[in-house]
Amino acid sequence: MNYNYNKLLQPIKINGMRLRNRIMMSGMGTFTPMVDGTDSEEGIRYYEERAKGGAGLIMTGAMFLNEKTAQGGPTLALHSTRAIPKATVLTERIHRWGGRICLQLSCGTGRNGMPDIGERVPISASANPSFYNPDMICRPLETEEIKDIMKDFSVAAQFALNAGFDAVEVHGHAGYLVDQFISPQWNERTDEYGGSWENRVRFATEIVDSIRKVVGPCFPILFRISLDHMYKGGRTLEDSMPIIRLLEQAGVDAIDIDSGCYETMDYIFPTCYTGEACMAYVCEEARKHVSIPIINAGNHSMETAVKLLESGNADIISFGRQLIADPHFPNKLKAGHREDIRPCLICNEECIGRIFGRLTQLSCTVNIQACMEGSLEITPLPSPRKVAVIGAGPGGLEAARVAALRGCDVTIYEASDRIGGTFRAIASAPFKKRIRDLMEWYGIQLEKLGVKIQFNTKVSPQDPCLAVADEIFAATGSVPFVPCISGMDDKKVIDVTQAHIQGIEEEHVVVCGGGLSGCDTALELAMEGKKVTIVEMMDACARDVMMINKLSLDRLLAEYKVTILTNTKVSGVTEEGVAVETAGGDKKVLPADRVITAFGQKPNSSVAEAIAEKYPLKTTLIGDCLKAGKAGKAIREGFYAAMALQ
Known part of the structure; x- marks a missing residue:
């Protein structure tokens, strides 16, 4: 089906800020800021690459007001003027490419605080159990502490102005501290910040007021909020409507909406199983209650984004992991090359998975350059090589692509009749559509790069094609492991x-x-x-x-x-x-x-090892033939193999 993407590429204004298109990069933690509260060169270059790629608005990950409330990952030191110069470098490098950048402000994760980060006993609106350790009861904030938080938001707003940010967004999302005040299941206060829904929203509206007094009337203030917690006892879509009306009245210039909270974490970080545009449903009702621009996130493809914009129920589409996977997709759309956009697999493995699992900076299963754009820039070889790639699984495909980008003459030898290996073979389910999309993308890119593919071709160490190759990448994959169990030869x-x-x-x-x-x-x-x-x-x-x-x-x-x-x-x-x-x-x-x-799988290593034994100085083994693992590991090894050519 042919799509007209013009709606996605039209300019829009939020208060005094004009955006070149309706594409926003979602706020996502990167784990790139350093201990002194400035972002690293890796982090700045990461954001810059998405602006260079054509995104209209870059949203930073949540930046915490100070170390006391920072119960999450590393953050910019919004409370310190020493962090302003480096933050200015960030904003200027976004502006250099015609983008706009919004500083997302958070007063903390509250009961969702990560273990062993920030205060030992988390703070919250009330004496709530900690999400990660229900036996630990959070400490309710005192009224004076709330007043101090409002002052901290004023300081952060001034930081945003001084550093040249184009807007700020209040992080009231995901059951974090602001949401814990708004939501009755977490707010049992009896003072002016609890009880009625108007009182529960007071914490949020005072934040907006604290910021507005600093930034003035024309500076955009956005507010990120989940409209449907999606679990029994949580705030519903209906419950959220008077809240967003009150936020508009308080001076919010745009709302950034979706659904979920930590109790339904697979909507905070949507999965392949939740499907595309999985949270677009909140927009139709929200549109009836506010007149300010609506931003929506949630596993959007370019096509679902256009559909939502054309419905009139949203004005800007927030892309997170898709912009990690392909930072240049807006420019590719603008140039009429949808087929060149590398799809996000919605796998969560190397983005939030690295952060949650390893407490290290984000990367990407399909884009190994993410957060390493400077050091992993693909450059031509001074003397291009003749490269033979054995196997067209994900590792072999990536090695071939990157080697071809570096100017090499690349031929892939594949034993079957199509590319993708086991990774593609098992991608028959509806929820694995993005894997099929990725394989189609590889096929298109390799054809455009002039990579030759010989299908139905089994290679042995004696084959002449290996003798004439300057480099050999053996990516022969894996085969099923079959234990010694009786009846395994049964026809069923x-x-x-x-x-x-x-x-x-x-x-x-x-x-x-x-x-x-x-x-x-x-x-x-x-x-x-x-x-x-x-x-x-x-x-x-x-x-x-x-x-x-x-x-x-x-x-x-x-x-x-x-x-x-x-x-x-x-x-x-x-x-x-x-x-x-x-x-x-x-x-x-x-x-x-x-x-x-x-x-499970075991390495299909016999041919690869025999080739390496015959040609030890020019053979690199990639992916499952070394050790069976996930596709991201093979893609990463394929990328590095081609990048290591000198």
Whole structure:
């Protein structure tokens, strides 16, 4: 279908700020600020690249007022004039490309404070249990402390003016401290900041007033708020309407809206399972209650963005991880090259996953340059090489792409009849659409770069193509691991990759193995109406799934009535089905018309190692043929292999 993206590319004004288009970069923590409260060169270059790529408005990640309230990651020191000069460098480098930049202000995460960061006992509106440790009860803020916070917002607003920011946004989102005052489930105060909904919103409106007194009438103030907490007992869409009306009356110039909170964290960081435009539904009702511009986030594609803008229910679309994956997508749209936009996989693995899991700066599964734009700039080789790539999985494709960008003559040798390897083969479910999009993108980019692909070609160490190559990238991938269990040769047994390729027609299916691949396959089949059972020997399924993604996956597995047997091992396949044994020693046979093995993958390394042995000085092994892992690992290794050429 042909889309007209002009609506997304039209200018718009928020109070006195004119934006060149309707594309906003979402506020996302980067973990790039340094201990002195200034952003690093990596962080500045990261934001600059998105402005250079054409985004109309760059939103910083949440910046905390001071160290006391900063119960999250590293932040700009808004309370210190020493941080202003470097912040000015940031804003000037955004302006240099025609973009605008908004400083997102937060007085803290409150009960959502990360463990061991900030105050030992978190602050909150009331004596709420800490999100991460319910046994720890938060300390309610005293009235005088609230007054001090208002002063801190005034200081932060002056910081924004001095550093040259074009707007500020109040972070009242995600169940953070501001939201804890607004929401009745977290606010049990009996003073002027509690009780009626007007009193509960007082904390937020006083923040807006504190900022407005500093910045004046024409400087834009945005407010980020979740309109639907999406859990029983949380604030509903209906509850939020008088709140946003009051915020407009208080002087807010635009509202940045979606849904979710930490109790429904997979909407704070939407997953592939929640789908595209998963929070656009809040805009229609909001439009009835406010006249100021509405900004919406939530797994938008360019197409869902246009649809929402054309409905009139939103004015600006907020793209987060898509701008991490491809910082230049606005300019590509403007130039009429939608096909060149690298899709975000919505995988959460290398962005929020790195921050949550490793407390390190964000990156991206498909864009290895994210937050490393300066040091990982792709430059031509002084003497281009002839490169042979063995295998067209994600690692091989990325190695070929980057080598070609560096001027190399690249040929891929692929044993099957298409690119993508196992990664593409298992991407048949509706919720894996972005993987299919990525493979299509690789195909287009490699064709444009002149990379030659020889399909249905198995390479051995003796082949002449290896002898004439200057560099060899062996990316032969992995193969299914099959344990020594009786009945594995039964005709109803199929490995998980072939199950995706061939399809499953049978009604009763048992999936042996409850890792990500097994669970995704079970969910896909259950969505087709099949009766599916997962057998997993560990005490929980999806242990290899990123925590936020697991919330969505577990919910959908329950919704589609997938039977899950944990602490249960497969002892054999029989004529009737699958013989299993529980940890307690109970044995039974699960009836099955089809048995899918998903015991994991092992390196397909024999050919790669033989090639490396014959050509040790010019062979690099990439991805699963070294160690089976996720696609992001293979893409990263492919990128580095091509970047290492000298």
